Amino acid sequence: MSPTFGIVDLFAGPGGLGEGFASFVENGHVPFQIGISVEKEASAHRTLTLRAFLREYQALHGILPDQYIDFHAGLVTEPDWSSVDAKAWRKANEEARALELGSESAAAEIDEAIAKLKKTMTRRF
Template sequence: MPSTFGIVDLFAGPGGLGEGFASFAHNGDAPFRIGISVEKEASAHRTLTLRAFLREYRARRGILPEEYVRFHAGEIAEPNWSEIDREAWKLACEEARALELGTKAAATEIDAAVYRLREAHDDTVLIGGPPCQAYSLVGRARARGNVGYVPEEDERHYLFREYIRVLDRLRPAAFVMENVKGILSSTIESRLVFEMLMEDLSSLGTGRGHHYELRAIRVEGDRASLRPITRPADFIVKAEHFGVPQRRHRVIIVGIRSDIASRTDETSIPVGFHAELSRFFHREVSHL
């Protein structure tokens, strides 16, 4: 029986990264199922919920709803999705949560979802990334122009620790953390944010279970692979290598739980991953 992986998607935005995992299939098997996706920004959360609804509707009926096709074509106003399929919409709302990460309320709901995912699937995967505004070069330049702005008081700089908290509680088979390239050079309290992140990641499992082996995505021709890192810049993935006509670079960190990494070829990536990463970049550009 094929393995299934429950997905926790944090800082999900409109859901591009999660969609890549959810749409991945190999030999008719779709192993990744999103259990919970979390986003606080209202418009992004609406898109996230609609994505979840469409996946559920198509899984039940094999097609997209006609109303969505007409809405997407601009022929009709956005319909009330719950009237089209009440149960699919209910499940979509349970999956896509409008929560502010770092709050007690969000932690409570996420921890409950973690418990359910462990019960329902063979293993889990954590994906997502902290807000990029705090790390992007443009965001940092704008912040410097704000009178009274104190970087140490910008909570967005520290939200990566909520990702670490969930990672420690979930202990997934693997995680994927994505962010802008500026996270490599962003500083807070006279320290590199990326350095603090690496320290937190490397401390997971110390003295009490499996740790995570970090890998970088490498592209050679039309094949992607996972390789050990030698320097932080190894984590940079370039959109132009995946067919996107734009120089859009992202830091993507892949962590594999040590009990799995020990019996896995470190250079292997599932067939189709290159195409899925291409779709992720194309979706990201389409939401600009």
């Protein structure tokens, strides 16, 4: 089995670096898995979370949600993504975190996410 690497993205902004890792596929294998992306700035964090949601939705359903296509085209206002797919939205919120690095609570959340990611990576081999 090809190796899989866990990604911890700090100062993630709107998620461009993570998107690059997540979109890389080699011989049908996705070698990178984002465990946590951290961004403090609110608008960048919203984009980061939406990107995580869209990746998860597409992994589950094979397509982007119609609501996103309509929203992106300016045909509708932004939907409540949790009502589009609650499971994908929960997963996105586990990945994309609005945290201030340097705080004890942020360190605890990051440590927990890393431990979970390590456990996931260990099960793959």
